[in-house]
């Protein structure tokens with residue numbers, strides 16, 4: 384196996400820790416060419432589409448990559464920010480803010496972000512961290528619920544990088560935080576803030592990204608973890624069973640996906656006379672195409688066209704303080720045993736008392 388040359392080992396180098404925040408990735412422009420590159424990498428990942436390789440290669444390259452890039456590019460164009468794709472902008476900002484939050488807690492470490500598909504690539508970011516002398520890496524996939532298609536795919540990518548690397552850092556992964564109390568509190572806070580600003584709708588709909596239904600039977604915990612997040616969020620808000628729904632969005636292809644589907648559920652609600660809904664997407668750490676276009680544009684239009692009158696979209700945690708506080712505490716728990724934090728300095732009075740008692744300083 385080929386391994387790239389690495390700098391000579393230097394005796395006595397200090398240990399250095401990094402946190403790597405990984406999200407899915409996004410095209411680098413809202414154009415058909417950029418979408419073709421992005422979708423080829425994303426949909427070519429066998430963790431994402433689990434059908435025999437050769438059959439899928441023919442369908443992907445023969446059909447999907449000829450038609451989907453132009454359609455998806457138009458959708459991305461409708462949400463693109465002056466600084467780039469929302470997912471890219473939020474993830475970069477989250478890493479920067481986390482650096483500050485962890486720094487304030489006394490941790491000496493580096494926080495970077497990377498993307499599973501597109502840029503900044505996980506392997507290149509890990510190479511850069513090693514070049515900076517990093518000896519320990521805590522990987523945080525930005526997915527509250529574990530799934531083979533997302534969390535495991537990030538771990539695959541780190542493992543692939545590890546295969547080609549001689550001097551490995553110590554590695555740790557955070558596989559899930561779907562039921563973390565501070566995470567649930569952050570979601571509940573975002574709903575309450577929305578209610579305070581806009582009033583409360585008749586129903587709260589929690590929409591999670593879908594997965595093929597067969598992954599549940601194959602042992603993927605994603606469905607159960609989505610339901611648990613939803614139940615805990617409803618409990619935190621004091622909602623009864625008739626006041627909220629959990630649904631799954633973004634169905635891809637013709638196979639059965641996890642149900643109930645988001646858009647048909649919204650149409651059903653409107654048809655049954657529900658006039659107002661609030662929608663939150665608790666499976667997404669940052670707003671992206673799937674929330675800003677599919678929910679806040681498409682699903683909103685479907686609900687209103689079916690007779691609904693008010694559709695409130697509740698943004699993802701993005702750069703909110705409760706969200707960052709939850710991540711900070713989660714990271715701190717997973718850093719345990721890695722000496723990143725300065726020992727607390729005894730204050731002057733404490734030191735004097737210790738000296739007076741004859742203890743050595």
Ligand SMILES: C=CC1=C(C)c2cc3[nH]c(cc4nc(cc5[nH]c(cc1n2)c(C)c5CCC(=O)O)C(CCC(=O)O)=C4C)c(C)c3C=C
Pocket residue numbers: 407408409410430431432451455468470526530532533592593594595633635666667670671672673
């Ligand atoms: C939050 C968890 C996600 C799961 C689970 C997930 C599974 C999954 N996705 C696809 C296909 C597509 N997803 C697309 C976009 C997309 N997906 C997620 C997250 C999860 N996907 C995010 C955050 C995004 C948005 C990226 C952005 O740039 O904003 C797309 C691309 C857009 C499009 O062309 O529609 C596809 C395709 C599958 C097949 C799958 C599970 C097997």
Ligand SMILES: [Fe+2]
Pocket residue numbers: 592633
């Ligand atoms: Fe997706």
Ligand SMILES: [Fe+2]
Pocket residue numbers: 606607610
């Ligand atoms: Fe389940």
